[in-house]
Amino acid sequence: xxxxxxxxxxxxxxxxxxxxxxxxxxxxxxxxxxxxxxxxxxxxxxxxxxxxxxxxxxxxxxxxxxxxxxxxxxxxxxxxxxxxxxxxxxxxxxxxxxxxxxxxxxxxxxxxxxxxxxxxxxxxxxxxxxxxxxxxxxxxxxxxxxxxxxxxxxxxxxxxxxxxxxxxxxxxxxxxxxxxxxxxxxxxxxxxxxxxxxxxxxxxxxxxxxxxxxxxxxxxxxxxxxxxxxxxxxxxxxxxxxxxxxxxxxxxxxxxxxxx
Numbered sequence: 001x002x003x004x005x006x007x008x009x010x011x012x013x014x015x016x017x018x019x020x021x022x023x024x025x026x027x028x029x030x031x032x033x034x035x036x037x038x039x040x041x042x043x044x045x046x047x048x049x050x051x052x053x054x055x056x057x058x059x060x061x062x063x064x065x066x067x068x069x070x071x072x073x074x075x076x077x078x079x080x081x082x083x084x085x086x087x088x089x090x091x092x093x094x095x096x097x098x099x100x101x102x103x104x105x106x107x108x109x110x111x112x113x114x115x116x117x118x119x120x121x122x123x124x125x126x127x128x129x130x131x132x133x134x135x136x137x138x139x140x141x142x143x144x145x146x147x148x149x150x151x152x153x154x155x156x157x158x159x160x161x162x163x164x165x166x167x168x169x170x171x172x173x174x175x176x177x178x179x180x181x182x183x184x185x186x187x188x189x190x191x192x193x194x195x196x197x198x199x200x201x202x203x204x205x206x207x208x209x210x211x212x213x214x215x216x217x218x219x220x221x222x223x224x225x226x227x228x229x230x231x232x233x234x235x236x237x238x239x240x241x242x243x244x245x246x247x248x249x250x251x252x253x254x255x256x257x258x259x260x
Contacts, residue, residue, distance in 0.1 A: 003101045004043040007142075007241040008033070009199030010051040010219035012082065015059035022233065026054065026221045027063075029238040032258055033220055034071065042073050043242070045100060047107075049199035049217070050080025050144030058087055065091040074100075078107045080144035080199060081115050081175075097130055102247045104134045104192075108143040108183075116175040117145025117200075119183060127183075131190045138249035139190070142197040145177035147184045148207055148214050152227045156207045156214075158184060171230045172201050188212045194249045197241075204239070204255045217241040218255060 008030075017027040037043070046068065053060040061084070068075045076095055079085050088094055098105040106127065110117030119127070131139070149157045151173040158181030177183060177198075187193045188210035196214045202224040205216040218239030225232040239257035246252075 003245040005243045006043040009049040012054035012221040013060040014055050015057035022222045030220045046075035048077040051082040056084045061087045079111045104137040104139045106141045110143050110145040117177040139193045140195045144199050146198045147177045149173045152229045156209045
C-alpha cells in the first residue's frame with residue numbers, strides 16, 4: 001500500500017503570528033500552505049525537518065503543536081540548528097525510528113549547538129543498528145542538515161574537514177552536516193535505504209550519488225537561491241514537498257509552492 005508523505009521544513013516561526021522574518025511572514029505562509037494541502041487532500045503523515053522556530057520561543061512551538069494536532073494527521077518533527085529540543089520534547093515526542101505501513105523512517109538529530117550539523121557517536125551506533133535490524137522494509141532517512149553539498153560547482157560532493165574555513169566556500173555549504181561523508185557512505189552501502197530528505201538549504205534539489213537520492217525542499221518561510229556561492233534570498237514562493245512512497249521501495253515526488 002502506498003503512503004503519501006508531505007515534508008515541511010525551515011518554518012522559522014515566531015511567537016508573534018504577525019511578525020516579519022526577512023520580508024516574509026512565516027505564520028501566514030505556513031497556514032496558507034496547510035490550507036492548500038487540505039484542499040487537495042491530507043497526506044498519510046507530515047514530516048517537519050527542523051528550523052521550526054526562529055526565536056526558539058515556547059509560544060511558537062505551542063502554536064505549531066496545536067496547529068499540527070488540528071489537522072488530525074500523524075506528524076513527526078526533528079530539530080534543526082534554530083530549535084530548542086527541550087521545548088519540542090515537552091510538547092510532542094522527537095522520534096528516532098518510525099514504522100509506517102511498509103516503510104521505515106529514520107529521523108536524525110543533527111543539532112550541534114552551532115549552525116552546522118553533526119552526528120554524535122551514540123547516534124551513529126543507533127543508525128548502524130537500525131540498518132542491520134530493518135532489512136525487510138525500505139528505509140527513508142530524514143535529517144535537517146544537508147549531507148551532500150549543494151552550492152555552485154559542488155552539487156553532490158561529500159563534506160570534508162579540509163573545507164572548513166575555506167574562504168572559497170560560502171553560503172549554506174559552510175554549514176552542512178560536518179561528518180566527512182560518514183552518513184552518506186554508510187547509507188549508500190545499504191540497499192534498503194531508498195531516500196534521504198533534508199531541510200536547511202531553503203531550496204529544491206534532487207541529487208543522486210552512489211545510487212542513493214537526496215531531496216532538499218523549499219522552506220515554508222524564506223527561500224535561498226540555488227547554485228550560488230553565497231546566501232542570497234530568492235523571490236520564489238514558499239513551498240513544500242510531496243512524496244508518494246510505494247511498497248516496493250519506489251517513490252514519486254513533486255515540489256509545490258504557494259499559488260497566492
